[in-house]
Amino acid sequence: MAEYLKGFLSPEWQFLAYVAAALVHAFLLINLVAGGALAFIWLERKVSGRIQDRLGPTRVGGKFGWLQTLADGLKLITKEDLMPEGADGMLFRMAPYVSFCASFCGYLALPFADGWVGARLNVAVFFMVAVLGIEVFGVILAGYASASKWSLFGAMREAAQVVSYEVPLGMCVVVPVLIAGTMDLVTISQMQAGWFSNWFVFHDPFTFVIFWVYFTCATASVNRAPFDLAEAESELVAGFHTEYSGLRWSIFFMAEYGSMFAVSGLAAILFFGGWNGPIPLADWLGLTDASRPLAHYFGNFLGMLNFMFKCVFGVTFMMWVRWTLPRLRIDQVMTTCLKYCTPIAAVMFVGATLWTYFLPGGLFIPRQTRYGSIREGWHLEAQQPTAVEPPAEDPLNPVARRTRAESR
Amino acid sequence: METINWHSFFFLLFASLACVFALAVVLTSNVVRMAFYLVLSLGATSGLFFLAGADFVGAMQLMIYVGGTLVLLIFGVMLTAKGPFISMKTSAGEWILGAIVGGSLLTVLISSATSVDAWRAVPREDRPAASQVTATRLGLGLLGARVDKLEQTDATLAGGMSGYLLPFEIVSVHLLVVLIGSAYLARSKRRAGGRSVGDHF
Numbered sequence: 351m352a353e354y355l356k357g358f359l360s361p362e363w364q365f366l367a368y369v370a371a372a373l374v375h376a377f378l379l380i381n382l383v384a385g386g387a388l389a390f391i392w393l394e395r396k397v398s399g400r401i402q403d404r405l406g407p408t409r410v411g412g413k414f415g416w417l418q419t420l421a422d423g424l425k426l427i428t429k430e431d432l433m434p435e436g437a438d439g440m441l442f443r444m445a446p447y448v449s450f451c452a453s454f455c456g457y458l459a460l461p462f463a464d465g466w467v468g469a470r471l472n473v474a475v476f477f478m479v480a481v482l483g484i485e486v487f488g489v490i491l492a493g494y495a496s497a498s499k500w501s502l503f504g505a506m507r508e509a510a511q512v513v514s515y516e517v518p519l520g521m522c523v524v525v526p527v528l529i530a531g532t533m534d535l536v537t538i539s540q541m542q543a544g545w546f547s548n549w550f551v552f553h554d555p556f557t558f559v560i561f562w563v564y565f566t567c568a569t570a571s572v573n574r575a576p577f578d579l580a581e582a583e584s585e586l587v588a589g590f591h592t593e594y595s596g597l598r599w600s601i602f603f604m605a606e607y608g609s610m611f612a613v614s615g616l617a618a619i620l621f622f623g624g625w626n627g628p629i630p631l632a633d634w635l636g637l638t639d640a641s642r643p644l645a646h647y648f649g650n651f652l653g654m655l656n657f658m659f660k661c662v663f664g665v666t667f668m669m670w671v672r673w674t675l676p677r678l679r680i681d682q683v684m685t686t687c688l689k690y691c692t693p694i695a696a697v698m699f700v701g702a703t704l705w706t707y708f709l710p711g712g713l714f715i716p717r718q719t720r721y722g723s724i725r726e727g728w729h730l731e732a733q734q735p736t737a738v739e740p741p742a743e744d745p746l747n748p749v750a751r752r753t754r755a756e757s758r
Numbered sequence: 759m760e761t762i763n764w765h766s767f768f769f770l771l772f773a774s775l776a777c778v779f780a781l782a783v784v785l786t787s788n789v790v791r792m793a794f795y796l797v798l799s800l801g802a803t804s805g806l807f808f809l810a811g812a813d814f815v816g817a818m819q820l821m822i823y824v825g826g827t828l829v830l831l832i833f834g835v836m837l838t839a840k841g842p843f844i845s846m847k848t849s850a851g852e853w854i855l856g857a858i859v860g861g862s863l864l865t866v867l868i869s870s871a872t873s874v875d876a877w878r879a880v881p882r883e884d885r886p887a888a889s890q891v892t893a894t895r896l897g898l899g900l901l902g903a904r905v906d907k908l909e910q911t912d913a914t915l916a917g918g919m920s921g922y923l924l925p926f927e928i929v930s931v932h933l934l935v936v937l938i939g940s941a942y943l944a945r946s947k948r949r950a951g952g953r954s955v956g957d958h959f
Contacts, residue, residue: 368764441794471813480821487797487824494790 379457379468387607388419394669401673429596434497437593441495446594446601449488453608455481460615461536463625463653474535475527478616479520482571482609486512489590492602496593504589507579511683515570515577518691522564525557525702526550526620535616539624546628551621554709556701561621563695565667568613570687572606575672579680607665614664615657622660625653768809776802784856787847800824 392407395418399406411417433442459474461467471477486509493505529550530538542548551561570577581589591602618624632649678686779799786792800823807816848856 438788438790441790444794471817473814473817476821477813477817480817480825483825484797484820491790491794 375468380454383454383457383608383611384604386611387604388423390607390610390665391419391422391603392416393666397666397669398673401670423600426596426600431598432593432595434593436497438495438497441491442593443598445488445492445495446598446605447488448491449485449605450601450608452481452484452488453605453612455484456609456612459535460612461539461619461624462657463650464540465536466650466654467536470534470536473533475523475533475538475616475620478535478612479516479523482612483512483516485605485609488602488605492594493590496590498593500592501590504581504592507680508573508590511577511579511680511687512571512573514684514687515567515691518563518687518695519567519571521692521695521699522560522567523616523620525560525699528699528703529553529557529706535619535624539619539626542623543626543633544630546623548626549621549623554702554705556698556705557621560695560698560702561617563691563698564617564621565664566686567691567695568617569668569671570683572609572613572668574606574610574668576675576678577683578672578677579683610665610668611661614661614668617664618657618660625650625657627652627656765809769806772802772805772809775799776806797824 392415396406396414398404407415407418409415410421433439456478458468459471459477461470461474467474489508489512490505493501493503493508496502526538527533530541532538538550542550546552550557552558573581579589581591591599594602632652635649776799779795779802782795783792783799786795800819804816804819804824807813807819
């Protein structure tokens with residue numbers, strides 16, 4: 351896009367093209383998080399209502415209460431912005447933004463379709479897990495800065511929970527990475543193209559089990575019920591955000607829904623084929639052919655819808671769990687993590703390793719050599735290091751970075 | 759691109775952010791704010807790594823320093839951030855000592871950074887462009903495979919180019935055992951009646 355815009359500008363203003371391209375991409379991503387939060391809050395009200403045999407919002411904006419969240423937002427804007435006495439003002443104000451930034455940064459590496467990704471990192475999985483883990487920092491800051499014991503308790507619980515659940519979460523994430531042989535989310539999705547039997551969740555029995563472990567841990571790490579001990583209103587008022595009101599409070603919620611979408615997106619890519627549908631329709635229609643830009647664009651658009659559908663399904667699943675299961679006690683939360691999730695994840699990790707070692711072609715259906723051919727890539731590269739030798743003593747290489755950026 | 763060098767721009771941006779927040783860590787007296795500034799400074803450093811194309815090191819920086827260590831640090835802060843420890847006043851003597859130590863470290867770093875020939879700035883046209891930076895070789899290196907030595911033709915020598923994995927794993931399992939053992943020793947002892955020692959108080 352930057353290259354396209356450059357055509358309209360005189361040389362000394364061409365830097366504007368890069369600024370504009372960056373701004374458009376950032377705008378799209380931020381609005382995905384913010385608009386997604388609006389939609390998901392409405393959806394959550396509807397889902398919870400239906401599960402509890404109620405109607406949910408029905409009045410604002412027509413039959414289904416579409417505009418309920420907007421009305422809520424207006425109400426939140428008009429609320430007084432309170433700060434408790436004795437609070438650490440700067441940290442109190444910064445905490446929601448820290449949470450939101452961390453949850454938003456995960457989207458930078460999340461591919462929405464083939465090549466539609468903010469920044470294609472070759473360690474995208476690792477980056478997402480790392481960044482989503484930082485979200486808890488905002489929570490701790492909020493809990494500390496509020497100068498309230500409820501907030502502090504909630505924040506401590508949440509920190510303990512999130513930090514412990516990162517262990518099994520990391521183990522679950524490693525398994526698809528191990529099968530794919532790469533941490534690049536784009537490549538992982540490309541490997542799962544074709545029929546749904548190519549999805550990693552159906553790769554072997556171990557990956558099927560580990561997906562459920564992943565989803566449990568992901569639910570816990572974004573503090574959704576049944577793991578929402580940190581916000582247990584019956585005992586801790588509202589946990590870390592007890593003292594927050596109005597718009598600051600809603601930013602925490604945006605961060606929460608943003609992370610829900612991000613972990614669902616990670617699940618969709620790692621286990622459910624990313625933007626690839628269950629049936630390779632786009633392949634049959636010739637929409638994945640990169641030599642025809644328009645068809646490819648349309649195929650990518652369909653892929654994006656596919657991916658979004660999977661993410662929304664994941665988020666809806668989390669809501670379903672939230673309104674169905676009772677809340678766990680803090681010791682039960684820790685038991686689930688340390689005595690069940692971690693050992694199961696470890697055993698499944700070993701199982702998946704052995705499976706890919708002894709049965710690389712699958713049990714019944716001989717797989718296409720798709721996995722194999724891509725995985726051979728690093729093997730060959732490792733054996734012929736002279737062909738791709740990067741300049742070792744020159745880490746700060748602007749030329750290399752520039753060529754990478756322009757090749758995108 | 760011709761008028762503004764984006765790489766230098768972002769390098770200066772991230773570097774100055776890292777420096778400013780590092781200074782803020784030193785100059786603040788509130789413990790929790792120090793931790794907060796430290797997170798921002800380390801985050802800006804990881805931005806520098808991403809800028810340099812070292813995605814893996816950048817993500818590592820986020821994961822280990824910003825994520826793990828800072829959460830741990832916050833926990834430590836939580837336990838001490840009451841009463842007399844909430845704000846730490848630095849005395850003049852500590853300032854002088856700190857300035858001497860920090861200043862001499864800075865001198866050593868700067869002198870060594872400018873004295874190594876290979877680190878000198880090369881004119882941009884002369885630099886070779888890296889084809890593609892991947893973390894694969896780094897990962898293989900972590901597993902013990904000497905990817906830089908794979909062209910070794912002598913079969914007996916090539917055998918020694920991999921195989922740090924087993925010792926590494928043994929050491930880490932050993933560490934885990936030590937950790938579990940210390941946690942067990944540190945627990946309060948149970949009596950036969952099922953009451954802990956602390957019940958007497």
